[in-house]
Amino acid sequence: MDQYTLNLLVVGASFALYIGIAIWARAGSTAEFYAAGQGVPPVMNGMATAADWMSAASFISMAGIIALAPAGGYTQSSFLMGWTGGYVLLALLLAPYLRKFGKFTVPEFVGDRFYSKGARLVAVICLIVISVTYVIGQMRGVGVTFARFLEVSTDTGLYIGAAIVFAYAVFGGMKGITYTQVAQYCVLIIAYTIPAIFISLQMTGNFLPQLGLFGTYAPSGGDVAFLTKLDQVVVELGFTQYTSHTTSTLNMVFFTMSLMIGTAGLPHVIIRFFTVPKVADARWSAGWALVFIALLYTVAPAVGSMARMNLSTTFWPNAVAGEALAGDPISLEAINTDPNLSWINTWKNTGLLAFEDKNGDGFIQYYNDKSPAMEAIAAERGWTGNELTKVDNDMMVLANPEIAKLPGWVIALVAAGGLAAALSTAAGLLLAISSAVSHDLIKGSINPNISEKGELLAARISMGFAIVLATWLGLNPPGFAAQVVALAFGLAAATIFPVLMMGIFSKRINKEGAIAGMLVGLFSTAIYIFLYLGWFFIPGTNTLENVPANWLFGISPASFGTVGAILNFGTAYIVSGMTKEPPREIQDLVESIRVPKGAGAATGH
Amino acid sequence: MADNSKDNNAYWAANVRIILISLAIWALVSFGFGIILRPMLMGIEVGGSDLGFWFAQQGSILVFLALIFFYAWRMNKLDAEHGVEE
Numbered sequence: 053m054d055q056y057t058l059n060l061l062v063v064g065a066s067f068a069l070y071i072g073i074a075i076w077a078r079a080g081s082t083a084e085f086y087a088a089g090q091g092v093p094p095v096m097n098g099m100a101t102a103a104d105w106m107s108a109a110s111f112i113s114m115a116g117i118i119a120l121a122p123a124g125g126y127t128q129s130s131f132l133m134g135w136t137g138g139y140v141l142l143a144l145l146l147a148p149y150l151r152k153f154g155k156f157t158v159p160e161f162v163g164d165r166f167y168s169k170g171a172r173l174v175a176v177i178c179l180i181v182i183s184v185t186y187v188i189g190q191m192r193g194v195g196v197t198f199a200r201f202l203e204v205s206t207d208t209g210l211y212i213g214a215a216i217v218f219a220y221a222v223f224g225g226m227k228g229i230t231y232t233q234v235a236q237y238c239v240l241i242i243a244y245t246i247p248a249i250f251i252s253l254q255m256t257g258n259f260l261p262q263l264g265l266f267g268t269y270a271p272s273g274g275d276v277a278f279l280t281k282l283d284q285v286v287v288e289l290g291f292t293q294y295t296s297h298t299t300s301t302l303n304m305v306f307f308t309m310s311l312m313i314g315t316a317g318l319p320h321v322i323i324r325f326f327t328v329p330k331v332a333d334a335r336w337s338a339g340w341a342l343v344f345i346a347l348l349y350t351v352a353p354a355v356g357s358m359a360r361m362n363l364s365t366t367f368w369p370n371a372v373a374g375e376a377l378a379g380d381p382i383s384l385e386a387i388n389t390d391p392n393l394s395w396i397n398t399w400k401n402t403g404l405l406a407f408e409d410k411n412g413d414g415f416i417q418y419y420n421d422k423s424p425a426m427e428a429i430a431a432e433r434g435w436t437g438n439e440l441t442k443v444d445n446d447m448m449v450l451a452n453p454e455i456a457k458l459p460g461w462v463i464a465l466v467a468a469g470g471l472a473a474a475l476s477t478a479a480g481l482l483l484a485i486s487s488a489v490s491h492d493l494i495k496g497s498i499n500p501n502i503s504e505k506g507e508l509l510a511a512r513i514s515m516g517f518a519i520v521l522a523t524w525l526g527l528n529p530p531g532f533a534a535q536v537v538a539l540a541f542g543l544a545a546a547t548i549f550p551v552l553m554m555g556i557f558s559k560r561i562n563k564e565g566a567i568a569g570m571l572v573g574l575f576s577t578a579i580y581i582f583l584y585l586g587w588f589f590i591p592g593t594n595t596l597e598n599v600p601a602n603w604l605f606g607i608s609p610a611s612f613g614t615v616g617a618i619l620n621f622g623t624a625y626i627v628s629g630m631t632k633e634p635p636r637e638i639q640d641l642v643e644s645i646r647v648p649k650g651a652g653a654a655t656g657h
Numbered sequence: 658m659a660d661n662s663k664d665n666n667a668y669w670a671a672n673v674r675i676i677l678i679s680l681a682i683w684a685l686v687s688f689g690f691g692i693i694l695r696p697m698l699m700g701i702e703v704g705g706s707d708l709g710f711w712f713a714q715q716g717s718i719l720v721f722l723a724l725i726f727f728y729a730w731r732m733n734k735l736d737a738e739h740g741v742e743e
Contacts, residue, residue, distance in 0.1 A: 266706070266711065343722060346718050647669075649740075649741040
């Protein structure tokens with residue numbers, strides 16, 4: 053059976069599974085649509101949260117981002133610590149209390165706690181901006197994965213993906229999404245770890261990638277540590293040492309913090325904790341979510357570094373046993389004839405990898421042509437620049453099974469895994485958007501007397517609209533998809549997280565303080581990002597060039613969420629201090645959410 | 658009712674104390690060992706790199722896990738002690 057048929061079979065089977073689950077888990081009430089009827093066991097909710105959280109970026113891109121970072125793999129540790137450390141904040145500071153509060157949406161908590169429709173509206177706006185920007189990347193991810201493995205155009209792939217999400221999200225609501233996400237988690241984690249285990253075995257002799265990363269390098273006989281060997285090889289080729297700290301410490305701290313509090317402030321993650329039966333379950337559930345996330349996140353740095361090593365030794369065969377430059381680089385002839393190297397041409401055809409024999413010597417020299425140290429060597433050997441002209445971050449995970457010569461069904465599984473990661477996150481985001489529209493806008497403001505049935509219908513219609521909007525944005529993405537995600541995290545960090553935390557931990561913060569804080573966080577972060585990345589992401593409209601020398605105190609736009617959060621906290625305290633304290637019943641409400649007893653079922657009122 | 662709210666205050670104070678201790682550890686392993694204190698831990702070798710690198714790419718995630726489960730377990734005990742469990 054050829055690879056295409058195999059991909060089609062495995063992906064088709066996984067889709068049939070999702071649709072089957074959707075039919076089984078149809079939502080019959082708003083409680084089921086918004087919060088899966090609060091009946092999801094903590095372990096299952098943990099799995100669903102993990103799938104909800106781990107997007108196309110985690111599954112496809114993250115290992116490559118770490119592996120190929122120009123400043124070295126260590127500097128990208130921010131992603132690993134940031135995207136997991138946020139769960140500690142969720143478990144300790146938000147999830148249990150929001151579950152006790154027992155409503156369906158994040159803006160609803162903000163509106164009730166700060167006794168203000170205005171506060172609720174500001175929260176709805178923040179939520180929609182965050183979720184819509186985030187969902188664009190997911191829809192792109194679905195389209196790209198389809199295009200690569202099923203040989204359809206990216207746009208066709210996007211339509212198919214949107215139709216699948218429509219089928220289970222509109223009918224199943226949170227209930228359908230939750231159980232589909234459990235299945236999607238299983239698919240994606242198997243797809244991620246199987247190739248990783250084989251590569252770790254080949255590279256380090258250790259089947260656990262987490263240990264292999266700190267093990268020894270097996271192909272040369274196992275007498276040198278893997279990371280030492282990797283540092284040696286990349287430095288020899290003129291690249292920055294893999295394990296060293298080469299960027300601003302302050303910026304790394306702020307970036308990590310932004311990702312942590314941004315994670316804790318993402319509405320589609322927070323609402324997952326409304327689905328468990330009890331407050332104690334919300335705490336356990338956060339732990340289980342991190343268990344399932346950590347399974348991928350502790351493997352990712354190993355996958356990345358091993359793929360980087362594989363790439364380097366493929367292009368410099370002598371690097372395996374000795375010094376890379378002591379032998380010839382890979383020859384064009386070998387690329388075209390050696391069956392073990394056929395993946396190079398396969399991936400060249402996808403456009404994710406490109407090479408060019410610039411000096412016409414029949415060899416492909418892969419090195420850092422921007423490194424001054426390499427100039428002398430290049431001049432001496434007649435090199436005219438790096439000839440491996442493109443290695444896309446995304447290739448590192450997607451090509452892994454082929455590089456490691458794993459069977460075809462593993463490749464098909466990776467395709468299904470990439471789709472599962474993108475679809476599960478897209479569904480979670482779409483639910484967050486549709487519940488904000490139907491519950492917070494329609495029921496909360498426009499038509500409070502809407503019937504249960506009417507609200508359920510409104511929820512389904514707004515979900516349908518959200519999918520159409522997301523599909524359209526996926527077809528016509530704004531300027532830079534990656535920067536847009538920076539905005540989503542920055543805004544979640546600067547608006548949602550602080551307002552929720554203050555709502556729980558302070559009885560003194562009042563509606564004036566909360567609204568002022570959210571607005572200051574929203575505008576300071578958005579403006580700082582727009583200054584460097586272009587106003588509303590229109591390329592070429594940026595006021596300042598996006599280079600470290602221009603950044604305020606060396607803080608990059610992606611790291612500014614931390615500053616926005618600090619400004620939000622500060623503003624809220626000052627404004628609240630100058631205005632009237634919240635009414636008695638609000639202070640009682642805060643008292644009651646701090647104590648688990650009496651959570652009961654969530655209500656829509 | 659008055660007694661009840663007094664006990665609730667004690668419960669909340671205990672909760673905040675546990676949170677502060679947990680967050681101190683959370684910050685120490687990630688921002689501390691993983692980033693700021695890494696130069697001081699350079700001497701401690703871990704498989705081809707140093708302890709700071711291990712904390713940044715593996716260790717902090719494992720500590721985060723332990724922290725959440727510790728918190729869930731400790732809070733369940735605290736809930737029972739104060740009679741506020743569900």
